Each structure stands twice: as structure tokens, then as C-alpha cells.
Amino acid sequence: MDWDDLRIFLAVARADSLSGAGRRLGIDASTVGRRVARLEGALGAKLFVKTPQGYGLAPEGERLLPHAEAVEAAMGSAQEALSGPGDLTGQLRIGAPDGCANYLLPQVCARLSEAHPRLEIQIVALPRVFNLSKREADMAVAVSQPQAGRLVVQRLTDYQLHLAAHEDYLRAHPPIRRRADLRGHRMIGYIADMIFDRELDYLAETGVEWAALTSNSVSVQMQAIRMGAGLGIVHDFAIPFCPGVRRVLTDEISLRRSFWLIRHADDRRSQRMNRLAEALAQGIRAEVARLQARLIP
Structure with missing residues (x-):
């Protein structure tokens, strides 16, 4: 069994498609298909099942997978042993x-x-x-x-997050001295049904029930805040990249993640x-x- 064929087998198993595996390996999809067929012929076993979603592992492929991963790890260890403890490459x-x-x-x-x-x-x-x-x-x-x-x-x-807005927004809108003052201010946050981790549901901890501007990207949210579109929960470590953005209500609203x-x-x-x-x-x-x-x- 050839290691290069196993490498292609692993790429297809991980990408679920010939084209995805080809992109990872830098070869065209038709070559990937031929190499998979060659490996299946050499083993006398069907390794993949084609479905509408792509290429799924057949039972024989499932059994081969841990052995192929073990070979992959061994090849990596051999390369490390030869290269020594110097530069990481x-x-x-x-x-x-x-x-x-x-x-x-x-x-x-x-x-x-x-x-x-x-x-x-x-x-x-x-x-x-x-x-x-x-x-x-x-x-x-x-x-x-x-x-x-x-x-x-x-x-x-650990890192800290706080409610923040650009100083231009804060000058142009009523002052925010307590949590109740947030009523009537424009809020920025995540699209509710695209929050992929409960740790990202920041606005829920502020008591705010609705955001006027939302995005699935925290960077887009920060840019909206920087442009004076409203207030939002931001990472403290991101604030130095956005001149003019200031934290508000730091004593009342402070998140740790x-x-x-x-x-x-x-x-x-x-x-x-x-x-x-x-x-x-x-x-x-x-x-x-x-x-x-x-x-x-």
C-alpha cells in the first residue's frame, strides 16, 4: 500500500469530495478520483459511497481511517526526527x-x-x-x-468585554449613566439565529432585548460602532485598534470570557x-x- 494513496484517501475523507481533496492537495479532482479507484482496486474494497452531499466513507473506509491516520502521524514523526529541534517548518x-x-x-x-x-x-x-x-x-x-x-x-x-460606542455617537445622543439609560439608544450585536456558541450571546447579559444593527461577524459589529452607528459589546483587546471608541457603564456591564x-x-x-x-x-x-x-x- 502506497503512502501517497493513503494521503489522498485521507484528504477525500476529510473534504467529503474529490474537488475539495484536490484543492487541499494541489491536484485536479479527476486525478484524485483515479487514485482513489486505484487504491480501492489494490485493496479489493469500496472505500467511499457517493451521496448527494458528496463522498462519505463506506464501512471499509471507516475501518481503514484510523490506520491511515496512524501512518500519517508516523510519517510526521519521522520527518521531525530527521529535521531536528531547530526551526519550525x-x-x-x-x-x-x-x-x-x-x-x-x-x-x-x-x-x-x-x-x-x-x-x-x-x-x-x-x-x-x-x-x-x-x-x-x-x-x-x-x-x-x-x-x-x-x-x-x-x-x-481570560479576556474582558464591555459596552462601547464611538465618542461621536456619545456626544450626539443622551448621556448614559445607568443601565436604564440604554432605552432609546441604537444597539449593535449578533444576528440571533446565527449565534453558534452561547458564550457569544453578549446582549442577553445587558438586558437589551433588540438590536437595530446585527451581523454574524464581531469585526463588522466593531466597524459599525466605530462609524457611530450605536452601542455594542466589544472585546477590550479590540478597542486600541479603533480610535474614538470608548467603554461605557463599565461598573454595571462587564463580561469575562x-x-x-x-x-x-x-x-x-x-x-x-x-x-x-x-x-x-x-x-x-x-x-x-x-x-x-x-x-x-
């Missing part, structure tokens, strides 16, 4: 909610790239939970601790992945602390 794909991806990871990954010039870092910002079993990312930052799956979960750091670093359980055996996870964890902790320290009391 290869590709690292990090999945993160867009607040972290926009306001923290660019600085953290810039420093990581400077320290390891041959490391290729990809930041995937999506407002949803990543599927590490399908290798949508090598590791992911999450806003809540997962309760299921073969995962390694590490608490990164946590970031978690999530990895596939099999990656615990990889010295490279352990080093990358530790570097990313240290970088995120330091960046949150640095940015929150810049806020005006």
Missing part, C-alpha cells in the same frame, strides 16, 4: 472566531513567522466551530470548551505540534494582556 492552519483572528492572531503570527521563516501560517477566520477531525485546521481557538471528541483542550486566557486552544488528540505525539501550540498559547496570552493594558481606565 511546514504549514500551520489555525482556525479562530473572527475577533481573535482579526485583532490577536496577525500580531502573534507575525512574531512566530519572524522566529521561524520557513513556517507557512494560515489563519482561517470563520464564525463557527471548526471540525478538527476533518482537519479543517491543525488547531483552533474557541470561545468555549468542547465536551466531546478526541481532542486536546488547553485554556489559553475565555479562549481555548483545541487540537486533535493524535497530535500529542508530535513534538512539532506541541511546540507550535505552546508558542501560539504564549503569544495569545501576551497579546491579550498587552492590548487590554492600553485601555484608558
Whole structure:
């Protein structure tokens, strides 16, 4: 059995399609299909079942999957053993909610790239939970601790959120001295039916029942606040990037959340992945602390 064929098998299993696997591997879908057919012929077994949703694993494919992943891990360990403990190289794909991806990871990954010039870092910002079993990312930052799956979960750091608005908005509207003063002000928040994690339901904790402007992206919300469209709950670490945005009612409305670093359980055996996870964890902790320290009391 050829490792390259197993690599293609894993890509199709994770992408659920020939075209998706081809994009990951940098080859065309027809080549992927031929290689899968060749592997099935060599094994004398049907590995995939074509459905309207794509390519699902057949029972024989399900049985092959853990063995193929074990080979993948062994190949990675062999490469690490030959390359030694020096520079980190290869590709690292990090999945993160867009607040972290926009306001923290660019600085953290810039420093990581400077320290390891041959490391290729990809930041995937999506407002949803990543599927590490399908290798949508090598590791992911999450806003809540997962309760299921073969995962390694590490608490990164706590962070603060507050109600905020641009100073232009605050000058043009009635003063806000207590929570009751929020009535009549325009609120900005998440689209209610697109909140993918209960930890993101910020406005529920303010007592506000309706938002005039909503988005599934925290970065879009922050830009709306920066343009004077209203008030919203924002990450303290994002405020230094938005001159003129000020926190309000800090004594009455203050939220605390946590970031978690999530990895596939099999990656615990990889010295490279352990080093990358530790570097990313240290970088995120330091960046949150640095940015929150810049806020005006």
C-alpha cells in the first residue's frame, strides 16, 4: 500500500469530495478520483459511497481511517526526527472566531513567522466551530470548551468585554449613566439565529432585548460602532485598534470570557505540534494582556 494513496484517501475523507481533496492537495479532482479507484482496486474494497452531499466513507473506509491516520502521524514523526529541534517548518492552519483572528492572531503570527521563516501560517477566520477531525485546521481557538471528541483542550486566557460606542455617537445622543439609560439608544450585536456558541450571546447579559444593527461577524459589529452607528459589546483587546471608541457603564456591564486552544488528540505525539501550540498559547496570552493594558481606565 502506497503512502501517497493513503494521503489522498485521507484528504477525500476529510473534504467529503474529490474537488475539495484536490484543492487541499494541489491536484485536479479527476486525478484524485483515479487514485482513489486505484487504491480501492489494490485493496479489493469500496472505500467511499457517493451521496448527494458528496463522498462519505463506506464501512471499509471507516475501518481503514484510523490506520491511515496512524501512518500519517508516523510519517510526521519521522520527518521531525530527521529535521531536528531547530526551526519550525511546514504549514500551520489555525482556525479562530473572527475577533481573535482579526485583532490577536496577525500580531502573534507575525512574531512566530519572524522566529521561524520557513513556517507557512494560515489563519482561517470563520464564525463557527471548526471540525478538527476533518482537519479543517491543525488547531483552533474557541470561545468555549468542547465536551466531546478526541481532542486536546488547553485554556489559553481570560479576556474582558464591555459596552462601547464611538465618542461621536456619545456626544450626539443622551448621556448614559445607568443601565436604564440604554432605552432609546441604537444597539449593535449578533444576528440571533446565527449565534453558534452561547458564550457569544453578549446582549442577553445587558438586558437589551433588540438590536437595530446585527451581523454574524464581531469585526463588522466593531466597524459599525466605530462609524457611530450605536452601542455594542466589544472585546477590550479590540478597542486600541479603533480610535474614538470608548467603554461605557463599565461598573454595571462587564463580561469575562475565555479562549481555548483545541487540537486533535493524535497530535500529542508530535513534538512539532506541541511546540507550535505552546508558542501560539504564549503569544495569545501576551497579546491579550498587552492590548487590554492600553485601555484608558
